[in-house]
Amino acid sequence: QVTLQESGPALVKPTQTLTLTCTFSGFSLTTPGMRVSWIRQPPGKALEWLARIDGDDEKFYSTSLRTRLTISKDTSKNQVVLTMTNVDPVDTATYYCTFGSYYRAWGQGTLVTVSS
Amino acid sequence: DIQMTQSPSTLSASIGDRVTITCRASQTISSWLAWYQQKPGKAPNLLIYKASNLESGVPSRFSGSGSGTEFTLTISSLQPDDFATYYCQEYYSYSPAFGQGTKVEVK
Numbered sequence: 001q002v003t004l005q006e007s008g009p010a011l012v013k014p015t016q017t018l019t020l021t022c023t024f025s026g027f028s029l030t031t032p033g034m035r036v037s038w039i040r041q042p043p044g045k046a047l048e049w050l051a052r053i054d055g056d057d058e059k060f061y062s063t064s065l066r067t068r069l070t071i072s073k074d075t076s077k078n079q080v081v082l083t084m085t086n087v088d089p090v091d092t093a094t095y096y097c098t099f100g101s102y103y104r105a106w107g108q109g110t111l112v113t114v115s116s
Numbered sequence: 117d118i119q120m121t122q123s124p125s126t127l128s129a130s131i132g133d134r135v136t137i138t139c140r141a142s143q144t145i146s147s148w149l150a151w152y153q154q155k156p157g158k159a160p161n162l163l164i165y166k167a168s169n170l171e172s173g174v175p176s177r178f179s180g181s182g183s184g185t186e187f188t189l190t191i192s193s194l195q196p197d198d199f200a201t202y203y204c205q206e207y208y209s210y211s212p213a214f215g216q217g218t219k220v221e222v223k
Contacts, residue, residue, distance in 0.1 A: 037212075047160065047203055047214040060210045063117050096159055101207045102150035104171070106159035 002026035004036075004097045004107040011113050018087050018112060022080040022097030026105075029073050029080070031055045035100060036080045038071065040093040041109075048093075053080055087114045118142050118206055122215035128223040135191040137218045139204035144184045148208035151180055151189045154217075155200045163202075164189065194220070 008020035020038070027034055034055040041047050051071040052060045061069050070083045080097060094109040119142040129135050139149065147167040152160035162171045164180035167187055177192040191198055199222060204215040 039214075046216045047154075047205075049205075049212045049214065052210075063211055101148075102162060102165045102205065103152070103160070104162050109159055 002099050002105040004099060004105055006095060006097050006107040006110040008095070008110050008112060010111060011115065012087050013116050014088055014114055015086055018084040018091070018114075020082045020084075020095055020097075020110065020112070022082070022107060024078050024080070024097070024099065027099065028075070029053070029055050029078070030075050036073070037098050037103070038080075038082045038095060039098060039103075040091075040095045042090070042093040045093075050095075051082060089114045117211055118145065118209050118213050120204055120206055120213045120215040122202075122204055122218050124218060125216065126219045126221060128221050129194050130223045131194055131196060133194045133223075135194050135198075135220060137189045137202055137204075137220075139182075139187045139189070139215050141185045141187075141206055141208075145206045145208035147183045148206055149180075149182070149187050150205045150207060151178075152203045152205065153198075153200045154203065160203060191220075 004024045012018050032055050037052040038050040051069050053071045068085045073080045092114045094111045096109045097107045099105045121140045123138050149167045151164040154160040163174050163178050168180045179190045201217045201219045203217050
């Protein structure tokens with residue numbers, strides 16, 4: 001059974017760097033074809049795909065956010081880390097990590113508020 | 117980037133109604149489309165993958181159809197548990213896109 005859990009700060013100040021961690025179980029991110037993505041959802045708004053990392057370490061980013069995002073993995077800890085630089089109040093959202101190409105498994109989400 | 121457009125944005129319906137939600141892609145995505153249901157405060161739940169495949173455990177009143185650029189999600193007989201927001205998602209591209217969502221509310 002695949003499980004994922006997001007963790008990170010609840011509050012971040014504008015211009016700071018946000019670091020989020022996804023800890024997963026039930027699969028290995030060293031296997032080709034395995035992939036973890038990050039998706040966010042501002043309050044009351046739609047889902048937005050952010051980034052993906054594959055088992056072969058290929059990485060993909062949202063076109064609009066690629067200059068601010070970095071995704072990486074630590075296979076020894078079964079973790080995927082997303083960093084977002086220069087955050088702004090519009091980045092306030094619930095951030096989810098997910099598994100696969102279409103998303104059967106999601107974390108519970110972590111709400112990040114960007115405010116001074 | 118591929119754009120996904122859902123219609124309607126809001127749908128008012130009654131228990132037992134047949135409900136149809138449409139999703140259009142800005143370019144062909146073959147059948148690489150998924151549908152999700154989301155309730156307030158919860159993560160989305162996968163309903164349909166590859167346009168028409170029902171996810172295990174999802175009630176058979178949900179069905180999906182379409183290919184290319186036009187897709188539909190149908191609920192054959194709306195149940196109380198189905199009042200929620202529904203999203204389509206393409207996974208054809210390297211930067212997958214979601215539709216803006218369709219909220220199904222009580223009429």
